[in-house]
Each structure stands twice: as C-alpha cells, then as structure tokens.
Amino acid sequence: MHLYDLTIAQASGLLARREISSEELVRALLARVEAVDPLVQSYVTVCGDEALDAAKHADQQLAKGGAGPLCGVPVAIKDVFCTQGVRTTCSSKILETHVPVYDATVVAKLKEAGAILLGKTNMDEFAMGASTENSGFFPTKNPWDLTRVPGGSSGGSAAAMAAGLCLSAIGTDTGGSIRQPASHCGVTGIKPTYGRVSRYGIVAFASSLDQAGPICRDAEDCALVLSAISGHDPLDSTSIPAPAPDYTKNLGQGVKGLRLGIPKEVFDAPGLSPEVRKAVDGAIALFQDLGAHTVEVSLPRTDLAVAVYYIIAPAEASSNLARYDGVKYGFRAPNSESLKEMYHTTRSRGFGPEVRRRILIGTYALSAGYYDAYYKKASQVRTLLVQDFQTAFQSCDAIISPVAPTPAFRIGERVHDPLAMYLADIFTIPANLAGLPALAMPCGFSAEGLPMGVQLMARHLDEETLFRAACAFQKATEHHLRRPPLANERKTA
Amino acid sequence: MKLDPSEVLRVAVLARLDVDPDEAHALSRQLSDILDYVAKLEAVDTNGVPPTANAVQIPGPRRPDTVRPSLPPATAVAGAPESEGNDILVPRILA
Numbered sequence: 001m002h003l004y005d006l007t008i009a010q011a012s013g014l015l016a017r018r019e020i021s022s023e024e025l026v027r028a029l030l031a032r033v034e035a036v037d038p039l040v041q042s043y044v045t046v047c048g049d050e051a052l053d054a055a056k057h058a059d060q061q062l063a064k065g066g067a068g069p070l071c072g073v074p075v076a077i078k079d080v081f082c083t084q085g086v087r088t089t090c091s092s093k094i095l096e097t098h099v100p101v102y103d104a105t106v107v108a109k110l111k112e113a114g115a116i117l118l119g120k121t122n123m124d125e126f127a128m129g130a131s132t133e134n135s136g137f138f139p140t141k142n143p144w145d146l147t148r149v150p151g152g153s154s155g156g157s158a159a160a161m162a163a164g165l166c167l168s169a170i171g172t173d174t175g176g177s178i179r180q181p182a183s184h185c186g187v188t189g190i191k192p193t194y195g196r197v198s199r200y201g202i203v204a205f206a207s208s209l210d211q212a213g214p215i216c217r218d219a220e221d222c223a224l225v226l227s228a229i230s231g232h233d234p235l236d237s238t239s240i241p242a243p244a245p246d247y248t249k250n251l252g253q254g255v256k257g258l259r260l261g262i263p264k265e266v267f268d269a270p271g272l273s274p275e276v277r278k279a280v281d282g283a284i285a286l287f288q289d290l291g292a293h294t295v296e297v298s299l300p301r302t303d304l305a306v307a308v309y310y311i312i313a314p315a316e317a318s319s320n321l322a323r324y325d326g327v328k329y330g331f332r333a334p335n336s337e338s339l340k341e342m343y344h345t346t347r348s349r350g351f352g353p354e355v356r357r358r359i360l361i362g363t364y365a366l367s368a369g370y371y372d373a374y375y376k377k378a379s380q381v382r383t384l385l386v387q388d389f390q391t392a393f394q395s396c397d398a399i400i401s402p403v404a405p406t407p408a409f410r411i412g413e414r415v416h417d418p419l420a421m422y423l424a425d426i427f428t429i430p431a432n433l434a435g436l437p438a439l440a441m442p443c444g445f446s447a448e449g450l451p452m453g454v455q456l457m458a459r460h461l462d463e464e465t466l467f468r469a470a471c472a473f474q475k476a477t478e479h480h481l482r483r484p485p486l487a488n489e490r491k492t493a
Numbered sequence: 494m495k496l497d498p499s500e501v502l503r504v505a506v507l508a509r510l511d512v513d514p515d516e517a518h519a520l521s522r523q524l525s526d527i528l529d530y531v532a533k534l535e536a537v538d539t540n541g542v543p544p545t546a547n548a549v550q551i552p553g554p555r556r557p558d559t560v561r562p563s564l565p566p567a568t569a570v571a572g573a574p575e576s577e578g579n580d581i582l583v584p585r586i587l588a
Binding site: 360 | 542571
C-alpha cells in the first residue's frame with residue numbers, strides 16, 4: 001500500500017510506532033501531488049516548504065510520545081478558511097493575492113493537534129456552485145473520470161481526498177458542498193450540526209447555513225477529525241456552548257435497533273436516477289441486515305427546500321459580499337476617480353458570473369417592496385421544513401436518502417443553466433436549512449464506474465449516531481475502499 | 494415573475510455592480526427563471542408561521558466589556574491595496 005492511500009487511523013498508528021516519519025509521509029504526498037494534481041487540479045496553493053517544516057516539528061513531538069492521532073498527518077484545507085501567512089482566495093479573483101493575518105479556528109485547532117497544512121484546495125468561487133466549475137481560476141476534475149466534475153463547492157477537497165493527495169480534506173457545506181462532492185468522488189464527508197464547528201475565519205457565504213466539516217477515506221477518519229475541530233468558540237456567536245465529544249468512542253456499537261427513517265417523498269423526487277435509487281435501496285437493505293429497523297417518514301415539503309434556499313442563501317450572500325469593495329483587502333481596480341466608481345469597478349472585475357448572479361438575486365430579494373414576498377416568505381417556509389424534520393425524528397433516529405440525484409455530470413454540461421445546477425443540491429439542502437448533521441458516504445458505483453453516495457441525517461448534535469451507522473456500513477461494505485483508476489495505475493510516491 | 498433588463502440594471506446599481514446591456518438581457522432571462530422557480534413558495538400557507546433566521550437557537554452570548562488584545566494597526570492594514578502608515582488610502586470622497 002502506498003503512503004498516500006493510508007487512512008488517518010492507519011497513518012497515526014505507523015507514526016506513533018515510528019515506523020514512518022511525518023516527513024516521509026509529507027514527502028510522499030507532495031510527490032503524489034506533483035505527479036497527479038496537474039491532471040486533477042485540486043489545489044490552488046501547495047505549501048510544500050511550510051509542510052516539511054511542520055512535519056519535522058511533528059516528528060519531534062511524536063518522538064516524545066503522547067502525541068494525538070492527527071500529529072504529523074497532512075491535511076488539505078478548502079481555500080475558504082483563513083490561513084495566517086498563506087494565501088486565501090476563495091477561488092475568486094477579488095481575493096487572488098489575499099494573505100490573511102490570522103488563522104480560522106478550524107485551522108488553529110488542526111495545527112494545535114499537530115496536523116500538517118499541505119495546501120489550499122480549489123472551490124466554486126465563494127462556495128457558490130455544485131461543480132467547482134465556478135472557480136475563478138480553473139475547474140477541478142473528478143479523479144474517477146477526468147471529463148466530469150468533482151461536485152462542489154468543496155470539489156477540490158473531495159477530489160484531493162479521492163486522488164490520494166492528502167489524508168483528510170476540510171470543506172464547508174452551505175447547501176451540500178461537503179456531501180455532494182464527497183458522493184461524486186467516492187469519499188466520506190460530514191456536515192456537522194450548525195454551530196458545532198466554529199465559523200470564525202471562514203469566509204462567509206450564507207451565515208445561517210455555512211458549516212465546516214471533514215472529508216476523509218472513511219467515517220472513522222471523519223470522526224477523528226471532527227473530534228479535533230469541533231467545540232465551542234467564543235469568537236463565533238453562533239457556536240454551540242457545549243463541549244466537543246470524542247466521536248471515536250462509540251464507533252463500533254453497530255446499528256441493532258436503530259430506527260432508520262425512509263422519507264417517501266425524497267425517493268419519489270423527479271430527476272432521481274434509477275441507478276442512484278437502486279444503490280440507496282441496496283444500502284437500506286444492508287442496514288436492515290445489520291439490525292436496523294426501517295420506518296417510513298414524511299418530509300412533505302422536500303420539493304420546496306431548493307426554492308427556500310435560493311432566496312435565503314443569495315440574500316445572506318449579497319449582504320456578506322458587500323465587504324469586497326476594494327478598500328480594506330483584496331483586489332482594487334486601479335485609477336478610479338471616485339469611491340463609488342472604485343466600488344463598482346472593483347466588484348465587477350473581481351466577481352465571476354455566478355457570484356454576480358447570486359448577489360443580484362439576493363439584493364433583489366432584500367430590496368424595498370420585495371422583502372416580505374421573498375426573504376420573509378422563505379424564512380417562514382423554512383420554519384415549516386424544520387417542523388417536518390421534528391415530526392419525522394419522533395419516529396426515527398436517522399433519516400436515509402440519496403446525496404445527489406445523479407452520479408457526477410460532465411464538465412460544461414450545466415454551466416449555462418444555473419437552475420439545473422441548483423437542483424444538484426435537492427437532497428442536501430434540507431439539512432442545512434434545518435441545521436441538522438448529515439453524512440455522505442459511497443454506496444455503489446454506476447455502470448460507467450462512477451461513485452454514488454448515500455446520506456444519513458440525524459437530530460441536532462447527534463453526529464454520534466451518524467458515525468456509528470456509517471462505521472457499521474463500511475465494516476460490511478467495500479465501496480469506500482475502491483480507488484479511482486488514476487490512483488492505481490500511476491506509479492508514484 | 495419577470496425581471497426585465499431595466500430592473501436588472503436598477504438592482505445592479507444597488508449591488509454596486511456594473512452590468513452592460515448585453516449582460517442585462519442574459520441576466521434577465523436567468524434571474525427570471527430562478528424567480529419563476531422560487532414562486533412555488535407563494536402557494537404555501539404561512540399565515541401565523543414565525544420566520545426562522547437560524548435553525549439552531551442559542552441564547553445571545555455575553556462577555557465582559559473589557560479590552561482584549563487585538564491586531565496591531567500595521568498588521569490590520571497590511572492587506573489593504575493602498576495604505577500609508579496606519580491609514581488605508583481611498584479615492585476622494587468629498588468633491
């Protein structure tokens with residue numbers, strides 16, 4: 001097995017026993033990035049020298065003994081997290097040269113745990129998109145088929161994970177941006193409960209929906225990483241004031257007696273491909289074999305979630321992105337005669353087409369005379385969606401569904417049809433609107449060899465149930481062990 | 494709901510974005526498609542339903558009103574496109 005194929009659990013065992021050094025591991029990953037990333041294009045910035053320095057430091061910690069499970073482990077960070085001294089672009093021209101002066105809390109916690117920052121991954125500009133084609137720099141490719149998208153917006157993170165270019169990748173998820181790319185790339189990802197992970201230092205898109213989480217080879221690794229990055233943070237006023245549990249404690253408990261809710265409306269959704277449906281049905285059958293009870297639940301307003309989202313998210317985005325005006329940081333259009341001209345020119349040259357579209361929709365929805373019809377209405381329907389979940393969770397412990405309606409689509413296929421792109425998030429958006437934790441993991445492969453994912457959602461702060469169920473599933477299946485042909489055929493590292 | 498090109502231009506001014514006339518036509522079509530799609534919410538009865546701004550309610554956190562360490566001024570302006578000393582430079586505001 002190559003070093004780049006290791007799980008964190010495996011790597012940290014080897015590191016702790018000093019069978020490998022962090023420096024060896026980082027060098028192996030950097031060599032792999034050099035060989036493979038020109039094809040996949042998952043990284044915006046690779047921090048080679050910094051990573052090797054940090055690895056040497058981690059090796060000293062490991063030599064002393066008592067280091068935690070992430071010590072010396074190379075991770076990739078979506079380029080939406082502020083990293084002190086390392087360029088943070090959000091894959092936008094407007095932040096192309098921006099170097100933050102502080103670390104996001106997630107980054108600070110990872111560094112504290114001894115993890116090595118390998119680089120910053122590509123994304124849809126400001127996390128707006130479902131394919132990573134909206135990056136202001138270049139599109140990332142799906143490692144399973146380089147003519148297809150990796151999903152988005154954390155497409156760089158998911159592709160890097162799938163292609164063996166890191167041992168864990170951190171993403172953010174506002175409407176599915178961790179889960180959908182994880183599904184398209186055949187890896188495991190979790191969006192935690194809203195408020196579980198600090199948003200401090202994450203460039204804001206839609207503040208009532210944004211949440212950070214890990215993408216890893218399997219659920220056990222996700223539990224390891226989430227344990228390190230979650231917890232209360234006084235720097236984020238929406239951070240839940242509860243201690244961070246050790247999510248790795250109850251991973252082996254199995255699913256005997258777990259009540260698994262099957263939302264009938266979701267499985268009847270138009271656009272759900274028969275292949276995905278069959279793969280998810282297979283996952284349900286396996287959970288039953290493993291001892292879970294299935295119960296039918298109703299989420300009657302599922303078909304409204306995308307509409308609610310595409311008012312609330314752009315409304316919040318139009319407000320959050322008002323800060324990019326060329327004054328304090330980032331790009332400034334030169335030679336402006338007036339401040340107003342500078343605002344206009346800076347923003348028009350700095351933002352790409354999808355970001356402009358969302359700012360316009362959001363500005364319109366919040367403008368005088370339209371606020372009640374759009375933003376207020378959407379916020380009320382959001383309440384009804386939250387209530388639907390509350391009712392459903394009275395009779396079940398977790399809800400199962402597909403992650404994305406189809407396997408990864410082709411690059412360019414949906415770029416001219418924003419609405420078709422938005423519908424890629426139809427199964428993932430509800431968890432964001434309701435603030436629920438939700439996990440995506442591979443549950444099969446299409447006839448064309450593309451990974452397909454299953455989603456599990458749970459009650460607020462019940463990530464443990466998701467990890468327990470996912471670990472039981474992955475113990476009984478091998479989908480998560482498959483590697484893209486790219487990873488197997490090339491002789492690297 | 495139709496967002497015609499002139500309305501797109503009006504909203505663009507509010508959002509401090511330049512939109513040229515060709516782009517306004519394309520945006521008019523795309524944004525109208527999106528507004529048509531979200532119009533399905535109109536049919537939902539929301540009488541008496543409170544809005545949700547945030548799905549996980551926590552009490553507003555408080556902290557003592559004391560001075561805490563913050564970024565030194567030179568660091569705070571380090572990322573500004575144009576600065577002089579500890580000041581950020583911008584084009585003239587007053588005529």
